[in-house]
Amino acid sequence: xxxxxxxxxxxxxxxxxxxxxxxxxxxxxxxxxxxxxxxxxxxxxxxxxxxxxxxxxxxxxxxxxxxxxxxxxxxxxxxxxxxxxxxxxxxxxxxxxxxxxxxxxxxxxxxxxxxxxxxxxxxxxxxxxxxxxxxxxxxxxxxxxxxxxxxxxxxxxxxxxxxxxxxxxxxxxxxxxxxxxxxxxxxx
Amino acid sequence: xxxxxxxxxxxxxxxxxxxxxxxxxxxxxxxxxxxxxxxxxxxxxxxxxxxxxxxxxxxxxxxxxxxxxxxxxxxxxxxxxxxxxxxxxxxxxxxxxxxxxxxxxxxxxxxxxxxxxxxxxxxxxxxxxxxxxxxxxxxxxxxxxxxxxxxxxxxxxxxxxxxxxxxxxxxxxxxxxxxxxxxxxxxxxxxxxxxxxxxxxxxxxxxxxxxxxxxxxxxxxxxxxxxxxxxxxxxxxxxxxxxxxxxxxxxxxxxxxxxxxxxxxxxxxxxxxxxxxxxxxxxxxxxxxxxxxxxxxxxxxxxxxxxxxxxxxxxxxxxxxxxxxxxxxxxxxxxxxxxxxxxxxxxxxxxxxxxxxxxxxxxxxxxxxxxxxxxxxxxxxxxxxxxxxxxxxxxxxxxxxxxxxxxxxxxxxxxxxxxxxxxxxxxxxxxxxxxxxxxxxxxxxxxxxxxxxxxxxxxxxxxxxxxxxxxxxxxxxxxxxxxxxxxxxxxxxxxxxxxxxxxxxxxxxxxxxxxxxxxxxxxxxxxxxxxxxxxxxxxxxxxx
Numbered sequence: 001x002x003x004x005x006x007x008x009x010x011x012x013x014x015x016x017x018x019x020x021x022x023x024x025x026x027x028x029x030x031x032x033x034x035x036x037x038x039x040x041x042x043x044x045x046x047x048x049x050x051x052x053x054x055x056x057x058x059x060x061x062x063x064x065x066x067x068x069x070x071x072x073x074x075x076x077x078x079x080x081x082x083x084x085x086x087x088x089x090x091x092x093x094x095x096x097x098x099x100x101x102x103x104x105x106x107x108x109x110x111x112x113x114x115x116x117x118x119x120x121x122x123x124x125x126x127x128x129x130x131x132x133x134x135x136x137x138x139x140x141x142x143x144x145x146x147x148x149x150x151x152x153x154x155x156x157x158x159x160x161x162x163x164x165x166x167x168x169x170x171x172x173x174x175x176x177x178x179x180x181x182x183x184x185x186x187x188x
Numbered sequence: 189x190x191x192x193x194x195x196x197x198x199x200x201x202x203x204x205x206x207x208x209x210x211x212x213x214x215x216x217x218x219x220x221x222x223x224x225x226x227x228x229x230x231x232x233x234x235x236x237x238x239x240x241x242x243x244x245x246x247x248x249x250x251x252x253x254x255x256x257x258x259x260x261x262x263x264x265x266x267x268x269x270x271x272x273x274x275x276x277x278x279x280x281x282x283x284x285x286x287x288x289x290x291x292x293x294x295x296x297x298x299x300x301x302x303x304x305x306x307x308x309x310x311x312x313x314x315x316x317x318x319x320x321x322x323x324x325x326x327x328x329x330x331x332x333x334x335x336x337x338x339x340x341x342x343x344x345x346x347x348x349x350x351x352x353x354x355x356x357x358x359x360x361x362x363x364x365x366x367x368x369x370x371x372x373x374x375x376x377x378x379x380x381x382x383x384x385x386x387x388x389x390x391x392x393x394x395x396x397x398x399x400x401x402x403x404x405x406x407x408x409x410x411x412x413x414x415x416x417x418x419x420x421x422x423x424x425x426x427x428x429x430x431x432x433x434x435x436x437x438x439x440x441x442x443x444x445x446x447x448x449x450x451x452x453x454x455x456x457x458x459x460x461x462x463x464x465x466x467x468x469x470x471x472x473x474x475x476x477x478x479x480x481x482x483x484x485x486x487x488x489x490x491x492x493x494x495x496x497x498x499x500x501x502x503x504x505x506x507x508x509x510x511x512x513x514x515x516x517x518x519x520x521x522x523x524x525x526x527x528x529x530x531x532x533x534x535x536x537x538x539x540x541x542x543x544x545x546x547x548x549x550x551x552x553x554x555x556x557x558x559x560x561x562x563x564x565x566x567x568x569x570x571x572x573x574x575x576x577x578x579x580x581x582x583x584x585x586x587x588x589x590x591x592x593x594x595x596x597x598x599x600x601x602x603x604x605x606x607x608x609x610x611x612x613x614x615x616x617x618x619x620x621x622x623x624x625x626x627x628x629x630x631x632x633x634x635x636x637x638x639x640x641x642x643x644x645x646x647x648x649x650x651x652x653x654x655x656x657x658x659x660x661x662x663x664x665x666x667x668x669x670x671x672x673x674x675x676x677x678x679x680x681x682x683x684x685x686x687x688x689x690x691x692x693x694x695x696x697x698x699x700x701x702x703x704x705x706x707x708x709x710x711x712x713x714x715x716x717x718x719x720x721x722x723x724x725x726x727x728x729x730x731x732x
Binding site: 050053054055056057058059060061082083084085147148149150151152153154155156158 | 584
């Protein structure tokens with residue numbers, strides 16, 4: 001089943017990242033193919049996203065249920081398709097130890113290994129180019145299409161998820177930096 | 189404006205265009221293919237990739253008997269007297285040789301699709317198998333240089349089914365999708381394997397690349413160049429707006445397809461115009477316009493090559509709503525099609541019957557009584573069969589359903605009492621596997637399309653339990669009207685003479701082979717055949 005992880009480091013505080021991402025309206029439009037979203041209550045929301053699956057595009061509606069909300073460092077959630085047969089889960093980790101602690105157990109695929117390595121690098125645990133100082137944030141997402149065509153749909157969405165995760169992380173990073181810059185300007 | 193000279197200029201990179209390019213390249217001609225789109229393949233690449241060739245060289249060794257005379261008699265009987273005898277004879281005589289050339293000289297892995305019957309196999313000259321050919325899957329990464337791998341068009345209708353027709357037959361057929369090897373298909377999908385029409389186009393493209401055929405993408409032919417009544421070249425505009433004249437010392441072949449993605453032309457030429465293009469969006473009638481501009485004769489036929497389709501809300505391809513083929517689904521037992529009045533109106537096991545009745549105009553009522561049509565099916569149907577990409581048993585939120593005929597009718601805006609009566613009347617005979625009203629499953633083709641596990645009639649079972657409905661629309665995969673051409677594909681002028689230097693292959697030409705008859709794979713077969721024959725005459729070689 002497709003799984004994707006990405007990680008960025010931003011020269012702002014953990015709280016500044018949290019203040020931005022805690023309100024989904026701030027970043028919803030950064031999700032590739034975002035059409036609409038609706039907050040049902042503080043833990044449940046419904047999303048409509050249009051995804052490019054190879055040569056065709058499909059609009060899917062899914063529900064996101066927050067299963068863990070630890071301010072200001074961790075959000076975990078599950079995803080359930082409403083128009084398609086799929087489900088999934090994911091997490092968003094800020095600062096501190098953005099490693100496997102936030103990920104579900106018993107899944108140490110290559111994505112998780114890569115994720116862990118990226119995290120260690122960001123903390124300077126490995127010999128690597130000096131990372132940008134600041135706070136790291138990391139996203140992880142696993143999806144699983146069910147039914148007869150599940151294997152084929154999973155094969156189609158894997159590259160889409162990779163692109164979407166990288167795109168989201170980059171846009172989040174830019175938006176948080178911009179907000180921090182504005183706050184600094186206002187203060188000075 | 190630059191001027192470049194070739195022996196032959198080919199407009200369009202579908203099956204007809206690339207076959208012509210290969211025939212020309214094999215004979216040492218200087219040839220160029222211009223394609224308006226960003227990818228090679230045209231509507232051929234969007235198709236199911238079936239090729240209908242009577243008396244092909246695969247048949248006899250596999251135990252299928254056939255002859256030119258039987259095929260001729262079949263089409264003469266069913267074409268409504270609208271075919272051109274010379275064009276038909278040439279097609280029947282030459283098509284097997286073109287296939288043999290593609291297989292043996294160019295090594296295109298075309299294969300026999302055994303027991304796939306003619307639509308009218310029970311009529312004179314019809315066959316219950318052997319005339320349909322298909323192709324193995326194609327791997328761009330293995331067969332094409334890197335720069336061409338992303339330039340092969342893929343069909344949104346078959347992109348998620350990287351399997352050949354033969355494999356699908358071996359896996360139990362289209363009614364048994366649950367037993368297909370979906371893990372193997374996922375593996376192929378990751379490796380970008382192609383199937384159906386895109387696979388044949390892949391092999392043709394690979395053969396062109398290997399032979400150094402020049403193919404210019406994002407290059408739109410805008411006008412034919414003439415001199416003293418002869419076509420001597422084409423004016424083209426590339427994606428950056430650069431214009432050029434491509435001179436053709438031998439002539440120009442238009443392989444641009446019909447006008448199925450051009451609504452204005454459909455309104456001008458066809459009686460029923462509310463169809464949705466399901467082929468390449470670049471098939472916009474541009475070749476027709478260029479030919480008509482210089483006096484080509486135009487022959488009107490019976491509208492478009494229509495296909496029943498349905499739409500999954502929000503699904504798109506090529507920047508427009510995707511209409512998915514529903515050729516098979518209405519044929520499976522446990523389903524019927526009704527109009528807005530709640531009445532059945534056709535043999536749903538034969539999609540041509542469904543399409544023609546959906547497009548029928550009632551001059552007494554002055555309306556299209558069956559244009560609004562719903563495919564209605566029951567819980568057992570839902571549990572056993574796939575509706576396009578929707579798995580058996582899966583009930584997406586957009587699929588209308590109810591626990592009774594009256595409840596379903598109310599949801600789709602049909603008279604509840606009428607739908608109840610329709611289902612009751614159908615069920616009364618269906619319990620015996622019969623459909624005396626419209627004859628579901630009364631033809632070999634219909635039975636082959638149904639579910640062979642259901643007896644005595646693979647297309648008939650009484651509806652019961654929970655019911656579902658989905659709106660049907662007519663999709664257009666090609667057009668029947670087009671330019672008049674002769675037995676080598678040379679275009680005929682409106683005054684009756686041949687236009688020197690101008691040829692057509694594929695749906696830009698009118699239905700002169702088939703008249704009012706049709707069989708799956710005919711459009712592809714005539715594209716391949718007349719692409720080849722046109723080059724023979726252009727170069728003054730061969731047997732035509």
